[in-house]
Amino acid sequence: MSLIQINHLKKSFRGTEVIKGIDFQLDKGKCIALLGPNGAGKTTTLRMLSGLMEPTDGTIIFTDAKKGEDIRELIGYLPQFPVFYEWMSGLEFLSYAGRLAGLGRKEAKDRSLELLKLVGILEAKNRRVAKYSGGMKQRLGIAQALIHRPQLIMLDEPVSALDPIGRREVLDMLEGLKKETTILFSTHILNDAEEICDEILFLHNGKIVESGSMAELRERHQQPKIDLFFTGKSGEYAEIFSNHKLTHSISVEGNRVSVFVTNIVLARQAFLRLIAEQNLPLERFEVSSMTLEDVFMKVVGK
Amino acid sequence: MNQWSTLFQKELIEMWRNFKWVWVPITFILLGVSEPVSSYYLPQIIDSLGGLPEGTVIEIPPPTASEVLIQGLSQYTTIGVLIIVLSTMAIIAGERKSGVAAMILVKPVSYFSFITAKWAGGFLLLWVSLLIGSIATWYYTGILFDWIPIDLFFQSYLLYGLWLTVVLTLTVFFSASLLTPGIAGFTSLAVVFVFTLVTGPLSNWLEWSPSQLTNYANELLLSSAIPDDTLPASLLTLACIIILLWLSVFIFRKKELAS
Known part of the structure; x- marks a missing residue:
């Protein structure tokens, strides 16, 4: 009303x-x-x-x-x-x-x-x-x-x-x-x-x-994203994900690897399997949602 | 009406808390009374200052009671005007500048009530102060010189009050239409000054001018008869006051409160 x-x-x-x-x-x-x-x-x-x-x-x-x-x-x-x-x-x-x-x-x-x-x-x-x-x-x-x-x-x-x-x-x-x-x-x-x-x-x-x-x-603005935190240098693990077929883009910051993916459900399964198979030193696995700040930067930035 | 009286009461309380109810009447008393007192004691004052040189013969004719009262009341057209303008100039401009006017006027408050209640507050302060001040002057003139009939005094009080109300309304008008209290005050003084100045030499053509009212009041005291043009001049003055007040509301309403 x-x-x-x-x-x-x-x-x-x-x-x-x-x-x-x-x-x-x-x-x-x-x-x-x-x-x-x-x-x-x-x-x-x-x-x-x-x-x-x-x-x-x-x-x-x-x-x-x-x-x-x-x-x-x-x-x-x-x-x-x-x-x-x-x-x-x-x-x-x-x-x-x-x-x-x-x-x-x-x-x-x-x-x-x-x-x-x-x-x-x-x-x-x-x-x-x-x-x-x-x-x-x-x-x-x-x-x-x-x-x-x-x-x-x-x-x-x-x-x-x-x-x-x-x-x-x-x-x-x-x-x-x-x-x-x-x-x-x-x-x-x-x-x-x-x-x-x-x-x-x-x-x-x-x-x-x-x-x-x-x-x-x-x-509307969602770009599904998975944040992965590893022990030690995360850069060396980024490659493993960057070549994955579900990956859209990737960014590394400190020990965090942010992977933007095309399908969150499939990517979650695939990534977890990959981490387990390769025995990667994972500390934290986060399916993150977009914050208002992301939206703000996106709409104001364009 | 309910809202108007709320606004009006606020004005009265504000003038009480910032001591306007104290200093304006006291200043009016001092201004007026100083005239009969100093005229009466002039010979002693001259003596105490060393007196006149030996052999000087100067006859100072003692002024009549009417002259003394006129001198006393005419203080109100000079310093009195200044006091009215200074104490009124911020009445609207000040509230708008600080932003409190916007706080009040986002409430369902009528602009007409907002302005007229403020004006009415100033009006009451002016007439009460003038009454106390001029009665004191009349009283001291009576004790020290001679008693002036109360009805004559009262009529001249009304005429003085009417002219000072024009000054008050003019200040309210500029306070409503200009942004800063200082500029509103200065403009009001300038307009009153020019108006009085122009009316003097052109008095033959401007017999109904509001600023003539004080002259008529003086004539009244001297001749004990109401001058011919008093009534039309008073009516014109009333019309001026109403028009100015109406214009204040009109202009204030047109202005944006926030800038």
């Missing part, structure tokens, strides 16, 4: 086209990663979806929005560098945001406390935002995006600025949020996307160069 439909979205700044006509749709309840190198147009895309920027061309259609409804009611947005009224406390800012989004006074406060607990900064609720650390501001930013229970939350690089522990916690938090709402977040960290997302959009130079679920991407 589609939540939002983006058609041929374009954005130019002083004649330079930054987003060059992108089309995609987001399905309800999914967690989607917007991936791309720095400068690919991720932030610009999110800003257009949140209504902070006017697209030069193209349309953004919320499937559920009634006619004349303010789409800002349906979305929550966390910019890359969230800023707050520094003179407010965390609780005050959240309640303020909640009130502005149409919650009653009591409701706004209850929801704020609930969210402060969720993002783990409840004990700092009465401290001025000016005294918050970067990680706490990021958490407060996520909380304010959720305050009015939006159908879609958009997070711009939510974990890039955090330390490893903070990153872990925020990722776990997003994992939990997946049950409640649709999440679109931008990142250039592939592991994060791979870990929690159902779907991936690759943005490169203002275009979507690849998209789909992890499984689909793997299938």
Whole structure:
């Protein structure tokens, strides 16, 4: 079920086209990663979806929005560098945001406390935002995006600025949020996307160069590969495999021999037999799947 | 309306926490009161500074109460204007520059409410500060010189307030349409300055100009009668305020919040 439909979205700044006509749709309840190198147009895309920027061309259609409804009611947005009224406390800012989004006074406060607990900064609720650390501001930013229970939350690089522990916690938090709402977040960290997302959009130079679920991407880009690790120098064993009829190409790195094969099932049987017959000093045998990084390099590289 | 009052309350609390509610009224009191006090004590001040040379005979006619009050109130059209502009110039430009405006306006907040609530906050601060300041001036003028009828004083207070509201609205307008608080402040001051300057020599043709209001207030205090052009000038001023405010919302809405 589609939540939002983006058609041929374009954005130019002083004649330079930054987003060059992108089309995609987001399905309800999914967690989607917007991936791309720095400068690919991720932030610009999110800003257009949140209504902070006017697209030069193209349309953004919320499937559920009634006619004349303010789409800002349906979305929550966390910019890359969230800023707050520094003179407010965390609780005050959240309640303020909640009130502005149409919650009653009591409701706004209850929801704020609930969210402060969720993002783990409840004990700092009465401290001025000016005294918050970067990680706490990021958490407060996520909380304010959720305050009015939006159908879609958009997070711009939510974990890039955090330390490893903070990153872990925020990722776990997003994992939990997946049950409640649709999440679109931008990142250039592939592991994060791979870990929690159902779907991936690759943005490169203002275009979507690849998209789909992890499984689909793997299938499309899969080049079956077997990694063999030997004791000692692996180079001398590489020859044995390079002449095999199932081998497509081969690469040696340290004690690892990576064999790209044409048929993984046949190759696995044949190689294991070969190793046993020749009594090769095998340490590890790995049928490896393609990582997102491989896909990334492949789509961005072309 | 609910949302508007939330925005308005936030402005009031912010002005309380950054002490605007303290320093603006106090400055207005000091500005106004210094006039009757220094006029009254001028002879003693001259004496304490060594006095005039032996044999000099200079008659300093004691100023009338109206003149003193006018002098006091006219401080508000110079330094008072500066204070209003400086304390208002960041009201929108500052929030946009820091990015917090974008945080607020991705919520379903009406741009009209966002701007008018800020303006209303500044409006309240201005009128309250001006009231406290000018009442203090009127009071000291009364003690040290002569009492000016309260209704006359009150009418001139309204006229001064109206002109300063134009200054406030102009600053809000530039704060909404320019990107940095400093440039917004400078432009507002420049426009007010040029406007006042032009109105002076051309006062015969610009009788309804908003910056004439303070002159009419002064005339009112001197002659105890409301000058002829006061009403049309006031109405035109009100129209200017409404138009400027409307333009602020219009231009702000057109601008992209993120750059």
